[in-house]
Amino acid sequence: MSATWPDGADVQLGEYGPCFHTLVQHASDIITILDSEGIVRYESDAIMRVLGYRPEELIGTDPFVLIHPDDVSATHDLFQKVVRTQGMSTTSRFRFRHRDGSWRWLEVIATNLLDDPGIRGVVINSRDVTDRQRAESRLRDSEQRFRNLYAEAHRQAQELALLGEVRTALAHELELSDLFRTVVGAIARTFGYTLVSLYVLENNVLVLQHQVGYDQVPERIPVTKGVSGRVVRTGEAVLLADVRTDAAFIGAIPGIISEVCVPLCDEDQAVGTLNLESRDGVHLTDADLHLMMALSEHVNVAIGRARLYTEARRSEARFRALVQHAADIIIVQAVDGTRHYISPSVEHVLGYRPEELVGNATDLRHPDDQARAHHFFADVVAHPGEYRVTELRVGRRDGSWGWFEVTATNLLTDPSVSGIVFNAREITERKHAEDALRRSEASLAEAQRLAHLGSWEWHIPSNHITWSDELYRIVGTTREELDASYEGYLACVHPEDRLRVEGIIEHALVTREDYEIEHRMVGTSGAVSTIDSTGVVLLDAEGRVAGLRSTAHDVSDRKRLEEDLRYQAFHDGLTDLPNRMGFVQRLEDALLEEPRSSQTVAVFFLDLDRFKVVNDSLGHLSGDHMLVAVTARLSALLRHADTVARFGGDEFAVLLVGHITLEEIEKVARRIVEAFHAPFVVDGRELFITASVGISLQSSAFSEAAHLLQAADVAMYHAKAGGPGGYAVFDSSMNTRAVEQLELETDLQRAVERHELVLHYQPKIELASGAIVAVEALLRWQHPKRGLLHPGAFLQLAEDTGLIVPIGRWVLGEACRQARA
Known part of the structure; x- marks a missing residue:
């Protein structure tokens, strides 16, 4: 080479x-x-x-x-x-x-x-390390996809929570002022929007109803001015990602960056606005616009409903007028099902004129709802003065079906009514929206499953924790097995992580700051999973800590992959022994510990003699089987605390640490050398190889891993020089010999070009005639410092370094040249 x-x-x-x-x-x-x-x-x-x-x-x-x-x-x-x-x-x-x-x-x-x-x-x-780099890149890409999916799922969860809170407010039929306050507060609390306001139109002027986050805000805005005025005039929502691009922006509040303004409508007429504004470099997006539009639909329903209820309470006359023109269908019905009255809205909603349905008991209910409607009616009849609510499908004249929310009140004992009053509001679009919401929630659950993303929420006053289905799967438990309390959650945290998790949660509750922590969970079967948990503190309407909501991303696969990569980086793929990096790490740890423990640190460097012959003649597969067999034999010779490593090829290293003497160390070396006297059975063949061992000991001169390895390497080659199957303990004289060999090798490299090689000839004489019949060319080296050197001084070195080829070529060429001359 x-x-x-x-x-x-x-x-x-x-x-x-x-x-x-x-x-x-x-x-x-x-x-x-x-x-x-x-x-x-x-x-x-x-x-x-x-x-x-x-x-x-x-x-x-x-x-x-x-x-x-x-x-x-x-x-x-x-x-x-x-x-x-x-x-x-x-x-x-x-x-x-x-x-x-x-x-x-x-x-x-x-x-x-x-x-x-x-x-x-x-x-x-x-x-x-191309394969490792690609694996790391794929891991980073995978983690980024999980984070993106988590962010989207988190936002969807926030939107669902916000819509749920608004629907709850609607279900309680709050007064408009209370509803507005609830909506604005819920928006600010759920998404962290800093500037939220709601205006209602009164005599062509938008009047502030409630706001969150403003130090100063216009109480009244004419409909002819500003973005809010334009939204009321056009009935169209507006997103200003950069308010500087719109001349209509009033700019009454310094530092505003973006604005979302959506109309609030009652019967398709704009009656107010719901506004978001941002500052501190935050830009609102289409997602914020769509969320506000969805919320406005709910508020629109509440505005219309609350207005109807408010006016109904003001006077009976107004009530009668409202009934006549209400969008809801109002029916007064006898116990036998005969309708005494039905409001004109039935024609608009169902396509029937009132007179077609009054005075008879024509059944318009969907066949699948008949049994439920019968039980509902019987329950109403049995409870005078009370009301009941149900949902059912009613047929239209055109043959289609519409969903209605039916509120029935038993006023049979009220002489002014003498019947059961039904208020039927069409909720077909709402049912479709609810179906879409259920599909969305199912999609979210599926996304959580695919992303290994679970969640849990702790309601502190009741000490109740709700887990998502995916979190049950991640942890490996069930609703029946789980104690649905905070203590039950902590019981599922790995014992070694429990105090740390509890401390971080307590700190979050005190500081009201979000947190993120990676920890392990233990399932019912004892299986351990690792989750990346992110928590948000929940506050009630008075700003008090009311609970905690957390997501839990299953990162068990990633942790296992990291551990596998870490293991592969420090171990040999063939023998599963520590590799050079793993050996050096253990050696450095031992050297750091040595001053405190006063233990001896010894390094063995092993090289298999003639392993290349096995590898080249029988093939690399047999060579690999030989290395595995050597590994097993070496491991069996040593203590459990000792380290055997493979550096590559046929090179092995051994680390001994303990209160051991040089005599004991040499005894281990002899045991290793002698262990190679027995044959190795490889692929059905008995093979014999030997091992040369170099030994170095930690000392003041050799206190670093690299020094000890180098010294053991030098000693190993010294052992080889004495013949295969031996060992040598490093001493300083070996360095001197090594330097001398290096200098001689360096000089030999230049010997040909400097014309330092010479040929001496020894004749061959025929005894019978005394004639010279041939000559032998004998190589000599005229070294400039060491004088004339015989082949024994340098030929082995030439063979070891590969110089024997060019030297042999020179000898042949020079002998031929001199013979011709």
């Missing part, structure tokens, strides 16, 4: 470390060396496997031209920072162009070794 510098001279991986060749040969990561100008001076063979480039294609080039345009500036700046700081090591992630034109995400570690005489460059260790 060799690379080429730009000037054409050969350079080998060994130039950068005594053991670099073996490490690089088996490394799954790309190892690159850049000079201070950012030019590639060395590229490992892994570049071909990961990015498709041959090493020689990139050596001597500027690699930054292959970095994605969006990443190149930051990456170049980071490289310059590393170059300026000797010994600095930093990490980064960026996109790099594959030879096929695609982009691959690389995670790199850059280390400045420019001052290291054996390296003289910035060492870049690169790993392809």
